[in-house]
Amino acid sequence: MAIKDWIRERFFPHIWCPGCGHGMVLNALLHTFESLGISKNEIVMVSGIGCSSRISGYVDVHTLHTIHGRALAFATGVKMSRPDLNVIVPMGDGDALAIGGNHFIHSARRNININAIVMNNRVYGMTGGQYSPLSGYGTLATTAPFINIDHAFDISRLSMAAGATFVARTTTYHTKQMSELFKEAILHEGFSVVEVLTQCPTYFGRKNKAGNAVEMIKSFKNNTTQIGSKAKEQNPDLIERGIFLQKDLPEYSREYDKVIERAKTKKR
Amino acid sequence: MTGTLKFVQGNEACVEGALYAGLQFFAGYPITPSTEIAETLASKLPQIGGKFIQMEDEIASMCAIIGASLTGSKSMTATSGPGFSLMQEALGYAIMAEIPCVIANVQRGGPSTGLPTKVAQGDVMQARWGTHGDHAIVVLTASNNQDVFNITIEAFNVAETYRTPVILLFDEVVAHMRERLTVPEKNEIPLVERLQTSVKEGVDYHPYLPREDGRLPMSDFGGVHRYNVTGLYHDMWGFPTATPAIVDGLIHHLTDKIRNNVHVITKFKxxxxxxxxxxxxxxxxxxxxxxxxxxxxxxxxxxxxxxxxxxxxxxxxxxxxxxxxxxxxxxxxxxxxxxxxxxxxxxxxxxxxxxxxxxxxxxxxxxxxxxxxxxxxxxxxx
Missing domain, CATH: 3.40.50.920 (Rossmann fold)
Known part of the structure; x- marks a missing residue:
């Protein structure tokens, strides 16, 4: 199938600004689907609210565009009811970790087989540039006009501490790696988190003088490094990319089969 | 009426009704005085191959039943005032996206934490207007166990018929009072099953284009039709739109499908x-x-x-x-x-x-x- 066959052309043009990274994530995701050889009918994409969440509507799979922060809770209902379906949840940083933070950690704790993709552009784009829990100390935003005194989450460490069994990070500069990580995540049996550092030149870039889209993408090349690289030893400020964690633990929707089995034989 | 005689609480009568109606998925969060509904279903649902999940809060519970319903499972949650307040945004989503589901609110005294173990009927207006925006809603209630059983089945039937969330507004006394309940034989009470679309694979399916009788045949997630579901105003494909004529048509469809059937939906003694x-x-x-x-x-x-x-x-x-x-x-x-x-x-x-x-x-x-x-x-x- 051509990549084009995965999209709903009827609904284009998309809503994203020029230079936005979300389209690059969409592209990588479609390449992943293509390489996995899974059928469209076996994929459910559940998203919340924000620029990133609109990604679901453009893909020709079962798509559920829900309310702010709750995509993982909707996805849990889908997955529990139909464990055979691939459930993918693309989210923004605010959607996943501010309003949706509780659902995020509890989905990780259950180790339910859902693929969470966090498109981290460090800003609320759709509402016009407010600071998010990933903006970080010292940044500027429309709601932090002097300085942002909020510290940022480390999504990978948070996910691992909460119980996710596949945790990875990449950026929009590293599109090949992005596609590979998506593939690993989808094949993984359990809750997976792939964080994608992405650029919002319109709001984060402009407010923080981070340059235009190209300059922002290039910065991902310069300020990140592969996990465990020599470069990281020499420069601890570099952000690591790659797979932080990949381990096999019982998956929630399959574990529930044990509950059913015990209930039917009245074993406690 | 023939059937099985039981001596149960109102909350258990609700569970019996839900199972009779074909409940397959429950998501909930413990809260007095509704907890027995969750406890009883945690035991009974897996015995019939159904699914029970205790979520992290009531918001997640409401969201999870919507997700499960989209895959074709009859779904419900149960709560009381504070939890019902938390569910309101997702309840509005179910109204907008036309997802059948049932929410039991066993009322306690409010506002706020109020009187967790005492009786009240203070959520009548919240059930009507709790979620934002103009909308229609179906709210059913009952005064004894047999009626709790019957009205719970009715709630699932109404939810499937009109593709809408239905609220069961019980109260602490009905929920905790023990009295007799006769569970009728299978097929004695008619059930409404999900209306599936007859559109074949490969043919353009319009998930949000009502039939002439106002009903919307569904295609389950995981089936052959792939479409978009959203809480935004949407066109017949389920894709977001702000076109005034479509917006106007949808809000009237959502309210008229309930209002025009008030004489059919209304039950009283x-x-x-x-x-x-x-x-x-x-x-x-x-x-x-x-x-x-x-x-x-x-x-x-x-x-x-x-x-x-x-x-x-x-x-x-x-x-x-x-x-x-x-x-x-x-x-x-x-x-x-x-x-x-x-x-x-x-x-x-x-x-x-x-x-x-x-x-x-x-x-x-x-x-x-x-x-x-x-x-x-x-x-x-x-």
Missing amino acids: EYYLEDSSTVLISYGSAARSALHHVLNRRKRGENIGLIELQTLWPFHGELIREKCKNARLIVVVEMNLGQLYRQVKMAVDRPERVFLANRVDGVFITPTDIKNMLRLIQGRGV
């Missing part, structure tokens, strides 16, 4: 209305005391009757007006500050004849309370 100059109107556990009072006064030759509402919303004002047209005194018996009372006042020809007999102190309203309040209303002293 009536006692001695033919010759009654005094008509009580009540619902839920309060209706038990109201009926008790009516039977007592009938023995003394008083012309008094009762309308017990089982459908609170959509409110069938025309029915109330008709039933009360010969009444000289109309008394609404409820455990709140007059939430249905005001609705009745608006419906009848002579609003000055409508009075409220209520208790809001967490104590169940008794037949004696009603008797005393009626004496006051009638100017006969206590």
Whole structure:
């Protein structure tokens, strides 16, 4: 199938600004689907609210565009009811970790087989540039006009501490790696988190003088490094990319089969 | 009626009704006085291959049942006031996206944490208007276990028929009172199953294009039709739009599908209305005391009757007006500050004849309370 066959052309043009990274994530995701050889009918994409969440509507799979922060809770209902379906949840940083933070950690704790993709552009784009829990100390935003005194989450460490069994990070500069990580995540049996550092030149870039889209993408090349690289030893400020964690633990929707089995034989 | 005789709580009667209706998925969060619904389903659902999940909060519970329903599972959650407040945004989503599901709210005293273990009926208006924006909603209630059972089945049937969330508004007394329940044989009570689309694979399917009768045939997630579901105003493909004509059409579709069927959806019971100059109107556990009072006064030759509402919303004002047209005194018996009372006042020809007999102190309203309040209303002293 051509990549084009995965999209709903009827609904284009998309809503994203020029230079936005979300389209690059969409592209990588479609390449992943293509390489996995899974059928469209076996994929459910559940998203919340924000620029990133609109990604679901453009893909020709079962798509559920829900309310702010709750995509993982909707996805849990889908997955529990139909464990055979691939459930993918693309989210923004605010959607996943501010309003949706509780659902995020509890989905990780259950180790339910859902693929969470966090498109981290460090800003609320759709509402016009407010600071998010990933903006970080010292940044500027429309709601932090002097300085942002909020510290940022480390999504990978948070996910691992909460119980996710596949945790990875990449950026929009590293599109090949992005596609590979998506593939690993989808094949993984359990809750997976792939964080994608992405650029919002319109709001984060402009407010923080981070340059235009190209300059922002290039910065991902310069300020990140592969996990465990020599470069990281020499420069601890570099952000690591790659797979932080990949381990096999019982998956929630399959574990529930044990509950059913015990209930039917009245074993406690 | 043939069937299995049980001695159970109202909450268990609700569970029996839900299972009879074909419940396959429950998501919930513990909260008094509804918890027994979750506890009982945690045990019973897996025994029939269904799914139970205790979520991290009530918001997640409401979201999870919507997700499960989209895959074709009959789904429900249960809660009380504080949890019901948290569910409101997702409830609105289910209305907008037209996802069948059932929400049992076993009322406690409010506002806020209020009176967790005491009876109240203060969520009548929240059930109607809790979520934002213009919308229609179906809210059902019952006063005894057999009716709790039947109305729970009705809730699932209405949810499937109109593709809408349905709220079961019970109260602490009905939920915790133990009394007999007969669970009928299978097929004795008709069930409405999900209307599936007849559109074949490969043919352009319009998930949000109603049939001529207003019903929307569905295609389950995981099936051959892939479409978009959203809480935004959407076109017939389910894709977001702000086109004024489509927006106008959708909001009227969402409200009309309920409002135009108020006569079909409305369930009520009536006692001695033919010759009654005094008509009580009540619902839920309060209706038990109201009926008790009516039977007592009938023995003394008083012309008094009762309308017990089982459908609170959509409110069938025309029915109330008709039933009360010969009444000289109309008394609404409820455990709140007059939430249905005001609705009745608006419906009848002579609003000055409508009075409220209520208790809001967490104590169940008794037949004696009603008797005393009626004496006051009638100017006969206590």
